[in-house]
Amino acid sequence: MSKLIQKKKVGAPILTNKEDENFYEALKLYDQLQHKKALKLVTASLKKNSNHAACLALKGCLNYQLGNKSEAEAPILKAIGKEPRNHYVNHLAGMYYKLIDNYEEAAKWMKAAVDNGSPNTGIIRDLAYVQTQIRDYKNLVVTRQQFLEKQPGYRANWTSVAVAHHMNGDHQQAYTTLQKIEDIIREHLNEGDRYEQSECILYKIQLIGESGLVEKALDQLEKDEREIKDKLAFLEMKGRYLLMLNRKKEASVVYRQLLKRNPDNVQFYILLETSLESASKPVEIRLKLFDKLASFYPKSDPPKFVPLLFLPASHPEFKSRVREYLLSQLKRGFPATFVNLKPLYKNLAKRAIIFDIVNEFHNLELSQFDPTVAVWTKFFLAQHYLYVNDLEKAEESINEAIEHTPTLVELYILKARIIKHKGDYELASAIMEEGRELDLQDRFINSKSTKYLLRANKVDQAIDTISLFTKLDKDAANGLKDLHVMQANWVLVESAEAYVRIYKNYVKQLQALEAKDEHEEGDKNIEEEKEEILENIDMYMGLALKRYNAIVKNFKIFFQDQYDFHSYCPRRGTPRDYVETLKWEDKIHTTPIYIRVIKGLSGIMFEIYDDQVRKHNAQLKELLEEEDTKSKKKSNGKKKLKSPKSQLIKKKSKLVPLVELEKDDQDPFGSKALSDLQNNANGKIMDILLELAKTVSDEDPMLKTPWEIVINVYLNEGKYVLALQAIRSLEKVMTRRGSAKSRLVGEYVLKLDESINKDTQINSAIAQVVSKSIIAAFPEFTKDAPDAFLAIYCQ
Amino acid sequence: MRDPISLDDLTSNNLGTFKKINTSSLPVKYPESWYKDSLNKDQIISLGYYRELPVAGIKLKTISTQHNINCFETGIQQQLNSKILPNAVYIESFAVLKPYRHLGIGSKLLDFAIEKTKQHFVHEITAHVHVDNHEALDWYLKHGFQKDENVLKDYFKQQGLPNPDAYIIRMKV
Numbered sequence: 001m002s003k004l005i006q007k008k009k010v011g012a013p014i015l016t017n018k019e020d021e022n023f024y025e026a027l028k029l030y031d032q033l034q035h036k037k038a039l040k041l042v043t044a045s046l047k048k049n050s051n052h053a054a055c056l057a058l059k060g061c062l063n064y065q066l067g068n069k070s071e072a073e074a075p076i077l078k079a080i081g082k083e084p085r086n087h088y089v090n091h092l093a094g095m096y097y098k099l100i101d102n103y104e105e106a107a108k109w110m111k112a113a114v115d116n117g118s119p120n121t122g123i124i125r126d127l128a129y130v131q132t133q134i135r136d137y138k139n140l141v142v143t144r145q146q147f148l149e150k151q152p153g154y155r156a157n158w159t160s161v162a163v164a165h166h167m168n169g170d171h172q173q174a175y176t177t178l179q180k181i182e183d184i185i186r187e188h189l190n191e192g193d194r195y196e197q198s199e200c201i202l203y204k205i206q207l208i209g210e211s212g213l214v215e216k217a218l219d220q221l222e223k224d225e226r227e228i229k230d231k232l233a234f235l236e237m238k239g240r241y242l243l244m245l246n247r248k249k250e251a252s253v254v255y256r257q258l259l260k261r262n263p264d265n266v267q268f269y270i271l272l273e274t275s276l277e278s279a280s281k282p283v284e285i286r287l288k289l290f291d292k293l294a295s296f297y298p299k300s301d302p303p304k305f306v307p308l309l310f311l312p313a314s315h316p317e318f319k320s321r322v323r324e325y326l327l328s329q330l331k332r333g334f335p336a337t338f339v340n341l342k343p344l345y346k347n348l349a350k351r352a353i354i355f356d357i358v359n360e361f362h363n364l365e366l367s368q369f370d371p372t373v374a375v376w377t378k379f380f381l382a383q384h385y386l387y388v389n390d391l392e393k394a395e396e397s398i399n400e401a402i403e404h405t406p407t408l409v410e411l412y413i414l415k416a417r418i419i420k421h422k423g424d425y426e427l428a429s430a431i432m433e434e435g436r437e438l439d440l441q442d443r444f445i446n447s448k449s450t451k452y453l454l455r456a457n458k459v460d461q462a463i464d465t466i467s468l469f470t471k472l473d474k475d476a477a478n479g480l481k482d483l484h485v486m487q488a489n490w491v492l493v494e495s496a497e498a499y500v501r502i503y504k505n506y507v508k509q510l511q512a513l514e515a516k517d518e519h520e521e522g523d524k525n526i527e528e529e530k531e532e533i534l535e536n537i538d539m540y541m542g543l544a545l546k547r548y549n550a551i552v553k554n555f556k557i558f559f560q561d562q563y564d565f566h567s568y569c570p571r572r573g574t575p576r577d578y579v580e581t582l583k584w585e586d587k588i589h590t591t592p593i594y595i596r597v598i599k600g601l602s603g604i605m606f607e608i609y610d611d612q613v614r615k616h617n618a619q620l621k622e623l624l625e626e627e628d629t630k631s632k633k634k635s636n637g638k639k640k641l642k643s644p645k646s647q648l649i650k651k652k653s654k655l656v657p658l659v660e661l662e663k664d665d666q667d668p669f670g671s672k673a674l675s676d677l678q679n680n681a682n683g684k685i686m687d688i689l690l691e692l693a694k695t696v697s698d699e700d701p702m703l704k705t706p707w708e709i710v711i712n713v714y715l716n717e718g719k720y721v722l723a724l725q726a727i728r729s730l731e732k733v734m735t736r737r738g739s740a741k742s743r744l745v746g747e748y749v750l751k752l753d754e755s756i757n758k759d760t761q762i763n764s765a766i767a768q769v770v771s772k773s774i775i776a777a778f779p780e781f782t783k784d785a786p787d788a789f790l791a792i793y794c795q
Numbered sequence: 796m797r798d799p800i801s802l803d804d805l806t807s808n809n810l811g812t813f814k815k816i817n818t819s820s821l822p823v824k825y826p827e828s829w830y831k832d833s834l835n836k837d838q839i840i841s842l843g844y845y846r847e848l849p850v851a852g853i854k855l856k857t858i859s860t861q862h863n864i865n866c867f868e869t870g871i872q873q874q875l876n877s878k879i880l881p882n883a884v885y886i887e888s889f890a891v892l893k894p895y896r897h898l899g900i901g902s903k904l905l906d907f908a909i910e911k912t913k914q915h916f917v918h919e920i921t922a923h924v925h926v927d928n929h930e931a932l933d934w935y936l937k938h939g940f941q942k943d944e945n946v947l948k949d950y951f952k953q954q955g956l957p958n959p960d961a962y963i964i965r966m967k968v
Contacts, residue, residue, distance in 0.1 A: 371895050372845065404894050405848060405850070405892060407812050438811045439808060441809075
């Protein structure tokens with residue numbers, strides 16, 4: 001963060017009064033992190049002149065820094081109101097909004113500071129970081145350029161301008177900038193600058209290539225070869241450009257060079273084939289090629305494996321080669337033999353051949369080898385049976401293996417997986433535990449065991465298990481806090497899903513009890529039991545919500561964390577990686593785990609919303625009925641709790657240390673988060689949900705889950721036109737996935753139609769418009785024949 | 796080729812492995828406390844590995860041949876009368892997983908036992924073998940042990956083995 005006062009004072013301010021003097025003094029103290037002293041000065045000034053805007057703004061920042069966060073924004077807003085063109089006020093406001101991660105506002109005020117004549121160059125740089133953070137590339141170009149003009153002596157500033165142009169889509173300008181500084185700096189490079197030089201050159205060439213001038217890119221690459229340190233990148237780019245230019249023979253030379261460097265990279269083999277155009281030639285020719293390569297690189301896997309991919313199962317060579325390939329691995333006791341072969345399993349004929357080979361080997365030849373070969377072979381067979389979903393046989397094989405060598409951890413992992421597929425999560429988890437106890441320092445099975453415990457809804461035991469590998473603070477009950485610090489999202493998401501299953505089980509119990517209650521009206525025990533179940537439902541729902549929210553927060557942090565790279569990467573001279581990082585950050589919410597989170601959260605939120613609607617309707621009904629009778633009335637759904645039993649409170653207080661995610665967690669059970677949602681005005685929940693889903697669909701519109709959430713939100717809100725649009729977006733996703741008339745889409749169309757029919761408040765003109773649009777979008781749809789429609793939308 | 800057999804120490808982390816080897820290859824049951832005590836510093840234990848897989852284990856202790864060990868439960872007790880100076884090493888448990896026998900793993904562990912015996916300045920290794928366990932008895936005899944004339948009556952009685960008598964076997968080192 002830029003210092004507010006610059007060392008070289010350009011035209012020191014003429015101090016006109018005591019307050020200004022105090023303000024500059026306080027600024028100095030602020031820069032020196034002497035926050036308390038600064039606040040004293042500012043307060044004194046404000047006593048004399050409560051309208052001193054700069055002092056007010058500084059007070060806001062100081063309040064924030066000193067932990068008084070709730071009283072930070074008000075003085076700043078007041079200051080802005082009084083003197084919106086004071087660059088000190090602007091600067092402080094910008095800094096404040098940066099501190100609270102509100103980058104839009106930060107950018108706005110920092111820009112104002114620059115525009116209002118702040119002599120501070122640091123603010124320009126800060127503005128650039130903030131603009132990058134909010135991806136305002138158009139303005140970023142201006143800002144980076146401005147800063148370059150102030151400090152043209154650093155290469156980093158030139159690179160930054162180039163990156164800004166690049167991200168703004170102007171490759172030409174980016175290239176020109178890079179070329180300019182390269183020409184200027186060439187004569188003055190030290191040995192230490194060589195790597196930066198190399199990276200900048202590669203970046204420049206990449207830009208040329210990306211703008212479609214492949215030939216020019218290749219020329220430049222060859223011209224600059226001597227300056228390029230990253231030889232791998234050099235060769236990969238060269239090969240790619242040659243292929244793009246259809247100069248395949250030269251490309252093949254490059255790929256042979258790359259193979260020499262790393263003969264284990266299967267990609268190089270494939271690209272070599274592309275450049276030799278051998279893939280379209282008879283298999284005999286390809287075999288010859290790979291046999292030759294195998295003789296060059298006898299220790300590498302790809303030249304042996306790739307032929308198994310392209311040889312047809314019927315080819316006489318296939319059987320002998322696959323036999324040699326897999327038996328040599330089994331005999332050497334490769335745990336991963338099956339995994340290595342799995343790519344061949346998509347081909348049924350190959351699958352059958354492989355099985356026959358292993359089965360025959362297992363039945364006839366095992367005695368010739370040492371006992372470990374037997375156990376790995378049985379292990380392979382069990383994996384085979386699991387793959388083809390013959391769970392009985394799989395279990396039989398893995399039991400034989402365990403009987404043979406009961407001390408091999410891998411066997412228990414596989415057996416647990418088989419049992420899991422049979423649907424018995426409890427037993428699966430017990431078996432995983434049995435394996436884990438063989439070697440407590442095996443981190444892999446520890447994680448597996450944790451996951452399986454969570455699948456069996458044993459959350460506390462799971463956290464205890466993984467806590468063997470977390471940092472344990474003194475007197476911490478478990479490692480949960482550390483798991484949050486380490487952002488172990490997979491544990492959090494599995495925990496959240498476990499909590500959801502637990503509360504759903506309680507809901508089922510409640511329903512069973514309510515069914516019973518019909519017959520035994522007013523039984524006291526049942527009432528108490530019900531109350532306890534309700535309490536449990538709320539508790540586990542809250543916990544699920546809390547774990548999900550923790551992951552959402554982690555993703556916010558992932559996004560915020562890039563901030564430091566806006567200064568670090570240009571300085572280190574790594575623009576290629578920096579650009580890649582930016583692009584990656586633009587899509588982080590499409591990570592599968594985040595999709596699971598929004599799916600889980602939407603489940604909870606829709607439920608709360610339905611509950612609210614139910615409650616609302618029940619209240620209406622009650623109001624109407626109250627006129628008739630004043631007898632006791634039971635409302636539908638969950639009722640508000642009476643004061644919870646003291647026992648329950650006690651039980652919960654014992655649980656606190658086990659579930660809190662930071663020390664002195666204010667809301668260890670997420671019950672506040674839950675009741676906030678529950679007591680929210682109806683629409684608000686849907687807004688939160690919509691925003692979560694939109695974040696993901698904006699980053700990648702080709703994902704299914706976000707659209708499903710969006711559809712349901714709009715249906716709940718009665719926004720049918722928007723719902724239809726979302727259904728069409730979902731249709732695009734499903735079509736891309738190969739199901740043009742997807743059942744899922746069909747069902748949503750019917751649901752939309754049904755919602756319109758049920759809606760008593762809908763404007764009939766709108767209803768007609770939407771109905772027409774449905775038919776326009778889905779011509780097969782007719783109102784009276786939903787089954788016929790689904791018969792078409794059936795994929 | 797590298798020797799496929801190797802030995803390694805017992806730690807709190809692989810105690811479960813040691814237990815698994817014993818429970819799946821021996822007919823007798825060792826109590827939980829016995830395994831727990833295996834981690835004490837004064838214990839003489841080694842695990843045997845074949846091609847990186849743990850497949851065998853041996854646990855020894857020093858005793859005096861004057862100790863009156865008349866049943867399995869006494870034999871594996873942690874505290875034998877310590878006033879009597881030890882003059883032998885006693886094999887409390889010795890197991891190799893069935894498919895891994897006759898590969899030389901047991902011999903390696905016996906070498907380990909002999910070395911440990913010498914380090915303790917005693918000159919005898921002794922053990923009890925169930926009378927029906929011909930495989931074990933043959934193995935011990937082949938490796939230089941000798942069995943006493945008399946059979947120890949009912950040594951394995953509480954373990955519920957049929958024919959619960961035991962041979963006492965010894966080897967001078």
